[in-house]
Amino acid sequence: MNPQHLSSRLTGALALCAACSSCALVIGAEWDRYSEGAPGSAGTGGATSGAGSAGAPPEEACTPRAMEPCYEGRAQTRDVGSCRSGTRVCNEEGTSWGPCSGQTLPSDEDCATDADEDCNALACGQASWARAFPANAASAIATTDAAGNIYLAGSFVGFIDLGGRRLTPSSATGPDLFVAKLDRRGELVWARQFDETGDNYTPYGIASAGDDGVVFFGWIDQFPIDFGGGPITGDRGGSYIVRLDGAGDYVWQQFYADDSLTDLFIDGSGDIVVSSALGSAPEPGHITQINAKTGATVRSVRTCDEPDGGDCVDEALRRHVAGGPENTVIALSDDTNTRDRATVRTYDSFLKHRWSVDLTSPDGEVDTLDLASDERGGIYVMGGFRGRLQIGDGVTLSTSTAARRETFLVKLSPSGEYEWGKSFGDTGQQVNWQMSASDAGDITLLGNFSGSVDFGGGTLATTTTTDEDLDLVVAKLDAGGSHLWSRQFVNSGGQTWPSGVLIDADNTVLLAGILVGAVVDFGTGALGSADGEAVFLARVPPP
Structure with a gap:
């Protein structure tokens, strides 16, 4: 049993x-x-x-030779999809039931067939639930904790309705910043609102601090703002980073004048690792470890000081970081001046440089979009390019024409060796890509596209004739780059802005973004409206 x-x-x-x-x-x-x-x-x-x-x-557990239906799988999968009940027979003595014969239990989903092998009544890539939170002039980013709870951070001008609490700006000018915690079903647990005096406080990065709450950062150039530790003031812009506990209460805040934080993650020891692009604290092109309990800097490295470091100013505007095994750090940056090079660098847990690999475009351009890693040390790099893309000193990917821009996805080994690479897209748009990797190395991609795109499971094509009414697309590849499933969510009009794709410990995928005058069906019914805006969340269970 x-x-x-x-x-x-x-x-x-x-x-x-x-x-x-x-x-x-x-x-x-x-x-x-x-x-x-x-x-x-x-x-x-x-x-x-x-x-x-x-x-x-x-003496008698059952009636001798009696027969009854039986099923040894989860109750919610019984007689759903491919799953079927069996039968069992009581023995001659009436002391016990025999084995359950003829039953069909859930198995791994084969997305190449129409059968529902895992018996969850959902097609591959179909959401088990989806929610839209009506808002006005809102933005939002998301993360999840180990229990599947969801943290949202963003800003809004007119209002945002979080499904149990409607927030409105503290002043007529707005916008205000908000942070909210929701459970696995997207139901509101708590929300916090912070009064803004300017219009440039939008959070750019967020990470769960395990069971201890959430960390988020953003840019501020008008003062003051108070996250709970007293007003932040200054005469020039900079980045804030704030930690709230699991109940939404203030823990600490930091402000770095003239600095622009670009990405963050929580390492295996619970410390926060951030990347920066500009400024004095941390200095330009830094990767910095921050004590999660106090907000104090533990150590910092200026990537441009490495032997292959290049020019900090050239690399200033796009930088990503991710964690590897044994608290190693992976950094990805691109050259915003010449636009012909992106670099992957890795560091040990003390931020000592280990190795670097360049991705270069000798006759075109390259820029980075996202970075991910798995628990085995695999490194995944996503970006856009024209012409040719050379990975290290070896493999070269090419677009179909030199003028055509395509999206690339490359996997490197823990030592920086090329493992595989793919490019996809056509003359249409492929933009706003987000990426996440499971511990096993499965990759989930979320983005916008027009025209057509093929991840290996067949061509997906939009019906729109413009590059504005873009459809959403989500795709999952295994650790070897092979297609598992892909799904298109048609936009009936307006704009869709994906802001995150996350993978839980149980391999469930969470999609997040903004709908602006758009209506989208994730498989659970239409969300959004043609004349409104909304923050959306959709949870897609593993096939």
Whole structure:
């Protein structure tokens, strides 16, 4: 018997305790029935049959030769999709049921077929739920914690309705900044609102601090703003970084004048790693470790000081960081001046440089979009290019024509060796890409496109004739780059802006973004409206 089934039966038995003095006897009967070698206790068998000795089975557990339906999978998958109930027969003595014969239990989903092998009543890539939070002039980014709770951070001008609390600006000028925690179903747990005096406070990065809340950062150039530690003031712009605990209460805040933070993650020891592009604290082109408990800087490295470092100013505007095994740090930056080079650098847990690999476009251009890593040390780089893209000293990817821009996805080994690379797209738009990697190395991509795109499972094509009404697309590839599934979400008009794709510990995918005058169906019904805006979330279970 499936342990989850047993657990649910025991839970039901425990619920009788409030109304039944023989609660322990009921539990004993359930244990005897569903567990081999169940421990006996005086009177357990007799409590069910009316007689017996310590540890003895009931005299008659079932009617001899009786037959009944049975199923040993999760109850919610019974007779769903490919799953089917079986039958079992009571033995001649009436002391036990025989095996469950003829049942079909859930198995791994094969996205190349129409069958529902995992019996969740969902097609590959179809959301189990999706929610839209109406808003006006809003932005939002998202992250999840180990329990599947969702943290949203963003800004809004007119209002945002979080499904249980409607926030409005503290002043007529707005916008205000908000941070919210939602449960696995997208239901509001709490929301915090911070009054802004300017219009440039939008959070750019967010990460879950495990069970201890959330960390987020953004840019500020008008003062003051107070996240709970006192007003932040200054005479020039800079980056703020703030930590709230799991209840939404203030922990600490930091402000770096003249600096522009670009990305962050939480490493294996719980510290925060951030990348910066400009400024004095941290200095230009830095990667910095921050103590998650206090907000104090632990150590920092100026990437331009490395032997292959290049020009900090040239690399200033686009930089990504991700964590590798044993608290190693992976950084990705591109040359915003010549636009012909992107560089992957890795560092040990003390931010000592390990190795670097360049991705160059000798006759075109290259820019970076996102960076991810898996627990085995695999490194995934996503970007756009024209012409040719050379990875290190070896493999070259090419677009179909020199003038055509395509999106690339490249995997490097833990030591920086090329493993595989792909390019996709056509003469249409492929933009706003987000990427996330599971521990096993499966890659999930989320972006906008017009025209057509093929991730290996067949061509997906839009019906729009402009580059403004872009459709959403999500695709999943395995660690070897092979297509698992891809799905297009048609935009009926307006604009869609993906802002994040996240993978939970159970391999569930969460999609996040903004709908502006757009209506999209993630498989659970239409979301959004043609004359409104909304923040969307959609959760896609693993196939």
